[in-house]
Amino acid sequence: MLNRRHIVVGLGELLWDLFPTGEQLGGAPANFAYIISLLGDEGIPASRLGQDSRGANAIRRLGELDLSAEFIQKDADHPTGTVKVEVDRTGQPRFEISESVAWDFLAWTPQWQNLAQQVDAVCFGSLAQRSERSRTTIRNFLMALQKNAVRVFDVNLRQNFYTTQVLSESMGFATVVKLNHEELPKIMRFLELENRSEEDSARQLLSSYEVKLVCITRGNSGSLLVSAEECSEHSGFKVKVADTVGAGDAFTAALVHGYLRGTPLAQINETANRVGAWVASQSGATPTPKPGGLTRTLAEIT
Numbered sequence: 001m002l003n004r005r006h007i008v009v010g011l012g013e014l015l016w017d018l019f020p021t022g023e024q025l026g027g028a029p030a031n032f033a034y035i036i037s038l039l040g041d042e043g044i045p046a047s048r049l050g051q052d053s054r055g056a057n058a059i060r061r062l063g064e065l066d067l068s069a070e071f072i073q074k075d076a077d078h079p080t081g082t083v084k085v086e087v088d089r090t091g092q093p094r095f096e097i098s099e100s101v102a103w104d105f106l107a108w109t110p111q112w113q114n115l116a117q118q119v120d121a122v123c124f125g126s127l128a129q130r131s132e133r134s135r136t137t138i139r140n141f142l143m144a145l146q147k148n149a150v151r152v153f154d155v156n157l158r159q160n161f162y163t164t165q166v167l168s169e170s171m172g173f174a175t176v177v178k179l180n181h182e183e184l185p186k187i188m189r190f191l192e193l194e195n196r197s198e199e200d201s202a203r204q205l206l207s208s209y210e211v212k213l214v215c216i217t218r219g220n221s222g223s224l225l226v227s228a229e230e231c232s233e234h235s236g237f238k239v240k241v242a243d244t245v246g247a248g249d250a251f252t253a254a255l256v257h258g259y260l261r262g263t264p265l266a267q268i269n270e271t272a273n274r275v276g277a278w279v280a281s282q283s284g285a286t287p288t289p290k291p292g293g294l295t296r297t298l299a300e301i302t
Contacts, residue, residue, distance in 0.1 A: 048074070122142070135166065214227075
C-alpha cells in the first residue's frame with residue numbers, strides 16, 4: 001500500500017495573490033494540493049469562491065493545474081478572496097489579506113461530509129478559521145474524518161487573524177503540526193508552554209497534545225522534524241530565490257506525502273526541503289516542472 005495514490009485535501013482559503021507584476025492563484029489549499037499531486041497523490045482543494053470574474057478565473061486556473069474544482073463552493077454574496085503581496089529584495093513576502101470574502105463563509109454540506117469520510121489526510125491552517133462560520137465548518141470536517149486519517153495543522157500566523165482558542169483547538173485535532181521558527185515562540189506563549197530550545201519546545205507540543213510529529217521550518221536554513229521516537233535536522237538547500245510564496249506549502253505537501261508512506265524522517269526532511277527550495281527558486285507557488293518531470297527537476301536542487 002506504500003505506493004498507492006492517497007486522497008489528500010487542502011482545506012481553507014483559495015484566493016488570488018496580487019503581485020506588482022500580476023495576479024496568481026494562491027492560498028495554501030491550492031498550493032498544497034498542486035504540489036502533492038505532482039508528487040503522486042490526489043490533491044483536492046476544498047474552499048469557496050465568489051461568483052465573480054476572479055472566481056471564474058480561479059476555476060479555469062485549477063483546471064490548468066490539473067486540480068479538481070468539484071469541492072469548490074460558489075458564493076453569490078461575497079467576493080473571491082485576494083491578498084496584496086509585496087516581495088522584498090530577498091524574496092520574502094508581505095501580505096495584506098482582504099476580509100469578509102468567500103472563503104470566510106465555508107459551508108458544511110453533505111458533499112463535504114462525504115469527502116471527509118474518504119480522505120487519507122487533510123491539511124488545514126489557522127488563517128481560514130478567522131471567521132466563526134469557516135471555523136465551524138473546518139471543525140466539522142475534521143470530526144468527520146476516519147479515525148486513521150492524518151490531520152495536518154499548518155500554522156499560518158497572518159496579521160491578527162488568529163486566537164489562542166483557535167490555536168489550541170487546532171493543536172488538539174492535529175496528527176502533524178508544521179510551523180516556522182518565528183511562529184514557534186508565539187505558539188508556545190499562546191499555549192502557555194515554556195519556550196526553550198526548538199527540540200524541547202517540539203517535545204512539549206508532542207506531550208501536551210496527541211500530536212505524532214512536529215515540524216519546525218527555518219527559512220533557507222532548513223528544518224527540524226521531531227517525533228516521540230526520533231529527531232531529524234536538515235540544513236536546507238541553497239538556491240537563488242525568486243520569491244518564497246508557496247514554498248512552505250510545498251514543504252508541507254512533501255512532508256505529508258512521505259508521512260503517509262511511513263518514510264523515515266531523515267528522508268522526509270530532505271525531500272521536503274528540496275521541494276520547498278525548488279518552489280522558492282521559481283516565481284509563484286505553482287511552478288511547472290522542467291521537461292522530464294518533477295524527479296529530474298528536483299535532482300537539480302543540490
